[in-house]
Amino acid sequence: MELHLATAASAPIVLLVSLVYEGVDRKLRARMQGRVGPPLLQPFYDLVKLFSKDRIIPFTAAYPLFNYAPLLSASCALAGGALVFVVLVTGLQLAGDLLLVFYLLSSSSLLAMVGGASSGNPYAAISLSRGLSVLLSYKLPMLLSVLTAAIKAGGTLSLASVIALQAEAGGGIATLSLGGALALLAFMLCMPAEGEVPPFDVTTAKTEVVHGFLIEYGGPHLALVKIAKGVSRFSTALLAASLFLYTPARPPLAAMLCLLEAMCIAVLTITVPGTVLGRVKPSQVVRFCLVAPTSIAILSLAISLLEAGGLA
Amino acid sequence: MKIGVMLRDALRRLLGRPLTIGYPLKPERPATPRGYRGMIAYDWETCIGCMLCLKVCPSGAVSVADRRKVTFDVGRCIFCGQCAEICPVGAVRLTSEFEMVAVDRSAYRVGPRW
Amino acid sequence: MGIVSGSRARSPWLFLLNASSCNGCVMEFLAALSPRYDVERLGCVLVGTPRQADVLVIVGPVMRKMLPMIVRTYEQVPEPKAVVAVGSCAVSGGPFVGSYAFEGPLDDVVPVDVYVAGCPPKPEAIIRGIYEAVARKFGRGPGGGDGD
Numbered sequence: 001m002e003l004h005l006a007t008a009a010s011a012p013i014v015l016l017v018s019l020v021y022e023g024v025d026r027k028l029r030a031r032m033q034g035r036v037g038p039p040l041l042q043p044f045y046d047l048v049k050l051f052s053k054d055r056i057i058p059f060t061a062a063y064p065l066f067n068y069a070p071l072l073s074a075s076c077a078l079a080g081g082a083l084v085f086v087v088l089v090t091g092l093q094l095a096g097d098l099l100l101v102f103y104l105l106s107s108s109s110l111l112a113m114v115g116g117a118s119s120g121n122p123y124a125a126i127s128l129s130r131g132l133s134v135l136l137s138y139k140l141p142m143l144l145s146v147l148t149a150a151i152k153a154g155g156t157l158s159l160a161s162v163i164a165l166q167a168e169a170g171g172g173i174a175t176l177s178l179g180g181a182l183a184l185l186a187f188m189l190c191m192p193a194e195g196e197v198p199p200f201d202v203t204t205a206k207t208e209v210v211h212g213f214l215i216e217y218g219g220p221h222l223a224l225v226k227i228a229k230g231v232s233r234f235s236t237a238l239l240a241a242s243l244f245l246y247t248p249a250r251p252p253l254a255a256m257l258c259l260l261e262a263m264c265i266a267v268l269t270i271t272v273p274g275t276v277l278g279r280v281k282p283s284q285v286v287r288f289c290l291v292a293p294t295s296i297a298i299l300s301l302a303i304s305l306l307e308a309g310g311l312a
Numbered sequence: 313m314k315i316g317v318m319l320r321d322a323l324r325r326l327l328g329r330p331l332t333i334g335y336p337l338k339p340e341r342p343a344t345p346r347g348y349r350g351m352i353a354y355d356w357e358t359c360i361g362c363m364l365c366l367k368v369c370p371s372g373a374v375s376v377a378d379r380r381k382v383t384f385d386v387g388r389c390i391f392c393g394q395c396a397e398i399c400p401v402g403a404v405r406l407t408s409e410f411e412m413v414a415v416d417r418s419a420y421r422v423g424p425r426w
Numbered sequence: 427m428g429i430v431s432g433s434r435a436r437s438p439w440l441f442l443l444n445a446s447s448c449n450g451c452v453m454e455f456l457a458a459l460s461p462r463y464d465v466e467r468l469g470c471v472l473v474g475t476p477r478q479a480d481v482l483v484i485v486g487p488v489m490r491k492m493l494p495m496i497v498r499t500y501e502q503v504p505e506p507k508a509v510v511a512v513g514s515c516a517v518s519g520g521p522f523v524g525s526y527a528f529e530g531p532l533d534d535v536v537p538v539d540v541y542v543a544g545c546p547p548k549p550e551a552i553i554r555g556i557y558e559a560v561a562r563k564f565g566r567g568p569g570g571g572d573g574d
């Protein structure tokens with residue numbers, strides 16, 4: 001019961017931080033392109049404006065799905081992010097929370113896509129088919145690298161024990177061993193796909209599929225999908241920071257440091273590639289994700305298994 | 313590699329000053345290039361009413377006004393400058409004023425003011 | 427100044443509707459998004475679908491083929507919305523008045539809030555037009571004091 005309350009209470013914090021990240025992202029991106037860019041509070045203005053706008057539901061849409069999928073998607077993403085945050089603050093041992101977070105974040109992306117595709121717009125359908133293949137191809141190496149961290153922590157699937165292990169060892173999983181470093185690398189290679197930025201933004205590319213599954217969403221629906229996307233990409237960065245990087249502090253303070261680390265990871269893997277790289281084809285995204293990060297992740301998994309076996 | 317070049321450029325831009333001009337938030341107005349053809353200035357007292365501008369105007373932006381004067385509709389003009397070129401007394405000029413924003417189309421009429 | 431109207435004025439998303447323009451105005455509009463003019467400073471984002479737009483920027487003369495599309499696009503922009511007619515063609519028809527396919531100036535078809543004359547107008551003029559439209563429709567100009 002306390003866990004539910006704590007998760008509900010930290011959801012606004014996660015939302016706030018991910019909006020701040022989005023502001024930083026847009027500002028940095030603009031500055032890297034030589035522009036002044038929007039004010040830091042721009043994502044907040046955007047959200048308030050979108051919530052205050054009219055709702056338009058196309059008559060081709062499957063109404064319940066189209067209407068409620070954004071809400072479900074946003075709640076899934078918020079729950080996933082808030083769960084990571086709660087564990088970071090309290091150090092609570094929850095068996096299998098790694099998989100739960102992973103599941104929540106994946107369903108968030110999936111729900112947004114399915115909701116958009118239920119509008120009946122052909123572009124949204126193209127985007128759904130692209131999105132599904134991309135989702136499958138980058139979630140696999142991501143999951144493998146999460147498993148590597150879990151194996152490092154002695155085979156538990158609880159985030160708190162991974163954090164406890166790092167605190168004990170006095171170093172992050174990524175800095176302690178080759179396997180951990182490779183796992184972080186694989187995870188970070190998948191981040192542009194998670195954040196839907198170039199080079200992997202084939203699902204929502206404006207100039208290719210006209211915003212993809214977002215094409216029929218506007219107003220409050222769009223605001224919810226934006227929340228879902230922003231929160232899930234920041235939560236993924238937060239997950240990476242808490243799994244692989246060492247935070248030299250006790251739990252409550254560690255959460256703050258971890259948020260900062262997540263911010264840095266997100267800037268490195270979402271903002272920078274999104275600015276300097278161009279978009280590739282959907283098939284190239286799938287091929288890249290299934291070759292580079294996946295082989296690195298499998299390698300790291302094998303190395304960790306060997307190391308774990310050697311230790312025993 | 314290309315990525316290296318892009319990264320270097322992005323970093324350089326990030327550390328340097330933005331290229332953006334302050335307009336319209338700052339009062340400074342960007343200079344127009346030389347020879348820019350903008351808002352029409354019509355000196356109706358000099359105009360002799362020969363109607364040459366009306367004849368050459370390719371978009372029909374010139375219309376006849378009272379007492380053998382003409383009226384220019386800037387909202388219809390394509391700023392080709394032919395009227396200014398043909399006017400025998402130099403009564404039409406295309407100024408460098410570019411901010412032709414209006415909420416009412418009647419604001420675009422440039423004609424004689426009696 | 428309410429928080430809602432303030433946010434509306436600070437995040438006017440643009441949708442560009444090309445009603446048979448010669449592309450001169452389109453180019454100048456895209457220049458307004460470039461680093462030198464950077465409308466994102468005012469919170470503007472170019473969106474690809476009218477459902478997400480707040481400001482409808484229409485360029486080009488209204489031709490018979492495009493007439494139903496213009497009306498439909500206008501109707502698909504959720505309220506509250508503003509319309510900016512950019513270029514002499516959109517303002518009055520420009521050189522196309524009298525063409526067999528010409529269907530009258532834009533304001534006969536949809537309500538226009540602000541006109542920007544020019545063929546094509548300079549990007550600065552387009553930005554000024556968007557600024558005026560937002561100020562008229564949403565109560566204040568975009569990108570107030572903290573737009574640095």
Ligand code: SF4
Nearest residue numbers: 369389390392393395
């Ligand atoms: S500048 Fe060209 S289009 Fe404009 S009034 Fe003169 S002749 Fe006509």
Ligand code: SF4
Nearest residue numbers: 359360362363365399
């Ligand atoms: S060409 Fe010059 S003088 Fe003749 S009507 Fe036009 S403005 Fe007047």
Ligand code: SF4
Nearest residue numbers: 448450451513514515
């Ligand atoms: S106003 Fe001029 S540039 Fe713009 S669409 Fe018309 S002819 Fe082209």
